[in-house]
Amino acid sequence: MFYRDAGQYKSSYAADRAVFPLREDRIGLAVILLVAFVAIPLFAGDFVIKTVMMPFLVFSLAAIGLNILTGYTGLISLGTAGFMGVGAYACYKLTTYFPGVNIIVWILASGFFSAAVGVLFGLPSLRIKGFYLAVATLAAQFFLQWCFIRIPWLYNYNTSGAIEVPTRTLFGVPITGATAAIEVRYLILLSAVVLMTWLASNLVHGRFGRMWMAVRDMDIAAELMGIRLLHTKLLAFAVSSFYAGVAGALLVFIWLGGAEAGDVFAIRQSFLILFMIIIGGLGSLVGSFMGAAFISALPTILKFGLPAMGIPIAGATAEHLNFMVIGALIIFFLIVEPHGLARLWQIAKQKLRIWPFPY
Amino acid sequence: MDVLYKIFIEPFALMGSAPDLLVQTVWEGLVAGVLYALIALGFVLIFKASGVFNFAQGIMVVFAALTLVGLHEKGVPAWLAVILALVVMFGLALTIERVVLRPLVNQPDIILFMATFGITYFLIGFGESVFGGNPKVMIADELYLPRGVTDVEMLGGRVSFQHLDVAAAIIASVMIAALAVFFQYTRIGRALRAVADSHKAALSVGISLNQIWVIVWFTAGVVALVTGIMWGARSDVSFALEVIALKALPVLILGGFTSIPGAIVGGLIIGVGEKIGEFYWGGLLGGGIETWLAYFIALAFLLFRPQGLFGEKIIERI
Amino acid sequence: MTLKKTALGLALAGAIGGFAAPAAAQDQIYINHNSYRTGPFSGSGIPIGDGVKDYFALLNARDGGIGGVKIAYEECETGYDTRKSVECYEQAKSKGTVIYAPWSTGAALAAIPRAHIDKIPILSMAYGLSASASGQTFPWVFNPPVTYWDGASVFLRYIAGREGGFDKLKGKTIGLVHLDAPFGKEPIPVLEAFAKEHGFNLKLYPIAASEMQNQSSTWLGIRRDRPDWIYMMGWGAMNPTGIREAARSGFPMDKFVSVWWPGEDDVRPVGAQAKGFKVLTWHQVGQTFPAMQEIQKLVIDKGLSQTPRDKVGEHIYGKGIYEAVMISEAIRNAQKVTGKKVVNGEDVRRGLETLDITAERWKELGLEGFTSPLKLSCADHNGANPLFILEWDGTKFVKTSDPMPPVRDKVQPLIDEAAKSYATSNAGWPSRTETCDKAS
Helix, strand or coil: CCCCCCCCCCCCHHHHCCCCCCHHHHHHHHHHHHHHHHHHHHHCCHHHHHHHHHHHHHHHHHHHHHHHHHHHCCCCCCCHHHHHHHHHHHHHHHHHHCCCCCHHHHHHHHHHHHHHHHHHHHHHHHCCCHHHHHHHHHHHHHHHHHHHHHCHHHHCCCCCCCECCCCEEECCEEEECCCCCHHHHHHHHHHHHHHHHHHHHHHHHCHHHHHHHHHHHCHHHHHHCCCCHHHHHHHHHHHHHHHHHHHHHHHHHHHHCCECHHHHCCHHHHHHHHHHHHHHCCCCHHHHHHHHHHHHHHHHHHHHHHHHCCCCCCHHHHHHHHHHHHHHHHHHHHHHCCCCHHHHHHHHHHHHHHCCCCC | CHHHHHHHHHHHHHHHHCHHHHHHHHHHHHHHHHHHHHHHHHHHHHHHHHCCCCCCHHHHHHHHHHHHHHHHHCCCCHHHHHHHHHHHHHHHHHHHHHHHHCCCCCCCHHHHHHHHHHHHHHHHHHHHHHHCCCCECCCCCCCCCCCCEEEEEECCEEEEEEHHHHHHHHHHHHHHHHHHHHHHHCHHHHHHHHHHHCHHHHHHCCCCHHHHHHHHHHHHHHHHHHHHHHHHHHCCECCCHHHHHHHHHHHHHHHCCCCHHHHHHHHHHHHHHHHHHHHHHHHHHCCCCHHHHHHHHHHHHHHHCCCCCCCCCCCCCC | CHHHHHHHHHHHHHHHHHCCCCCCCCCEEEEEEEECCCCCCHHHHHHHHHHHHHHHHHHHHHHCCECCEEEEEEEEECCCCHHHHHHHHHHHHHCCCCCEECCCHHHHHHHHHHHHHHCCCEECCCCCCHHHHECCCCCCEECCCCCHHHHHHHHHHHHHHHHCCHHHHCCCEEEEEEECCHHHHCCHHHHHHHHHHHCCEEEEEEECHHHCCCCHHHHHHHHHHCCCEEEEECCCCHHHHHHHHHHHCCCCHHHEEECCCCCHHHHCCCHHHHCCCEEEECECCCCCCHHHHHHHHHHHCCCCCCCCHHHCCCHHHHHHHHHHHHHHHHHHHHHHHHCCCCCCHHHHHHHHHCCEECHHHHHHCCCCCCECCEECCCCECCCCCCEEEEEECCCCEEECCCCECCCHHHHHHHHHHHHHHHHHHCCCCCCCCCCCCCCC
């Protein structure tokens, strides 16, 4: 009843193939974008933007990247955080060498560097599959992490050993560095995420997406149908790492504004991003967002939201409780719907469509 | 040239001139390898029987050791603490089977993998809230683990064998032998192997999958407890140990996910390989290469044998 | 449908907009302090957290706060995770904390650029960015009483004293066992500079955070290289394992010196075998100080704290006390300088710059002989306090050396240079506009 597709006719192939064929979906999307672009910068405080929204967006982007590789192409990777790091360091080096070029250009360009590294570490995927490949990508994770610490050239020989984000401006407004207003940084981040999501959506709905999915479903069959495995798998690695790289650059430059990389690009992060896409839904862009919200924002909301609502737990106890609740919720959601939150959302939409009738 | 000299000549010259150090390095590698193998063994057991890639194995090691030490801290005598820790691990196996595995039966591997991550989170929170987050000292003396060291004069130098390490190697070997006997000759062991071969066939001859799962998870819990005691006695019982468990992953790809001998041989190769690599060649790159060397060793093997050293041959059909 | 969604969205936006809690009540001073009682570094985090918490509890219980104003003290759990530290920083800011103690180098680095904008002084006690000793460049960041660079220089001064002068260091080999992270690599430039000048060899033994409890190959390397002295930059689980491995590999404990972070719990398991192990530090240990006894009596016995009674006065706990004293004295100073009772972050910054804890003041605080006097100024945010050696005698730490001042004529140029390069690499770094108060 809420989701009535009756009366919405498609009169062209293009309309039929649209990503959002339903009017309700399009309106809903517009509302979400409106809230994200207007309401949140206006009404949400620094705290919410900095600790809930920005990490959510950064990790959504990384999750989309991994979803392209794992969800669409069926190759599990545990090196996402390493590839994010490559993006962050590439961006840092680029903006130090060419401070005149706008930082946004470099943030997007840094993705190409991590794409190159991703292709390199993606080569074994031709011979290795499944969990074996997952563990093989750990080599990338640990090796890259080691490089970030061990090669001082990467962090410009800073005594702090970390990326120190310089102030860079766009149209005279600072967008990185300490003086940049949080709302401005948020809007930049949001725009980047929206743009790249749109791009990803076009990719996965197009020829490449179909190739990837064919490989995922059965790579030998795909090969027999004339899909070149080498190209397809490496392309998936490249695109996925590109997204991870951009997410990493955004993480350091826009969100944290300087951080010790050994920490933010650690193995734990790789696992978390993998879990985001599993709980969100493999092979679903919406799922990437939902998963990122679940894994990244939920702990924060639990930690600070509960005391704010008057439930008096604090300090270490709250942290322990948090861990237990999140663990239990993960298991609960998997049991309720193993195909992820995205699938739950689909079922809900289906229910809404026919409500109040059972079928 | 200098680099080539440092790569190809100097390390071997050092091996030749100080063979005692080489022996010592290999020994340290073997000891570490035994412990990696133990963690990997826990993975393999579970993967064979239930097809679950158990991310929680590392935290099970910490949790088991923490239970043991925590109970002892609360005044329980050591022998009783060991028994109680075993009971807790059994309870854990039972709970996991009931709450996690049974509802998720027949789901894709990756979903079960994810579920074990939920278990990990839960166990971290649960363990810390019951026993506190501070690192604890393993009750090595109460468990009659030997202290001290034997220095052997050999090859023109001294090689020291920590009694604890010797004990760890012996205990691990005994446990692996016991497991082998258990799998080979008992009824449950045969049922277990049947399940590993084919779930459906096992079900059709009347083997209870649920029962097998509990047994396997409990066995993995026992292995985790032993591993936890050994690592704990070498350093401390703290949540930092969880990271060490990741070292079992290259062992797994080397040995194959389904092979118990593979886990052991893989563990030893990785242990010795990374210690020798770090000791003789690590300095070239500024040291600390141990974190990734194991993965590269495993990866190199993997490119030639994608199913691992002892894994079953992968046959692909359309 | 759309109406419903819009309403929902707006409600959601409103809900999340509203949950940053309002600032604390007006008749108290609010302090939000990072802690990590969970995670791999909890071994170091718990005693520090206990020390700070108990001292403020003591001030509230005994004196009714500072200058008659109650201290509202709150911990924020970070698990030594930069991400969570950022959350804690934002929370601390929104609740109006008067000081921010990051307790991790990563968290400090993330917060330093924001300090002058958010008007919250950052106190990173003997860790964090060494360059922040320069008050001219970092008016909002304080890292008393010493930097890691000072620490390394005192270590060299100490071993030079043992060997019979700096010139005797020629040809010796000195090993640095360090956590493979910016924190652990901090002393390398100082050690290298000295190595060049005095002709000793410096060997580095990095230990990755994931290998903290798996150090055997590092110590094999030490056996191979036979360094004459070892300096350790460890944290969390790395310390106990390092000490254990040193004992296992037969390294002479007497020649094994650590930076100031290992506590009794890290050494105790090794027991008598660790006899001779040395920690470089700036304050005494023990329960004999009146302040420690008051904590036991007025805080722990009253059930205001969960700290085990016998842990009071231990080494790392003492670090917590030291930091809490600095914060409370800075608040007291700020009250004096501004004449206000309830001070804010800006006032506390001024209080820190005029911090001057003399020997008499330490005595008044019930900590006579605990440490040396500390004096900060607008230019010097560090103090460069002397350090001494605590030696493990098999069961406890004992002080075995006189306080030794850092070699500041070597360290100061490094600090100035690092501060300058920080300001240039963070393009747009503001120059100091904060006025300087006279010490009161």
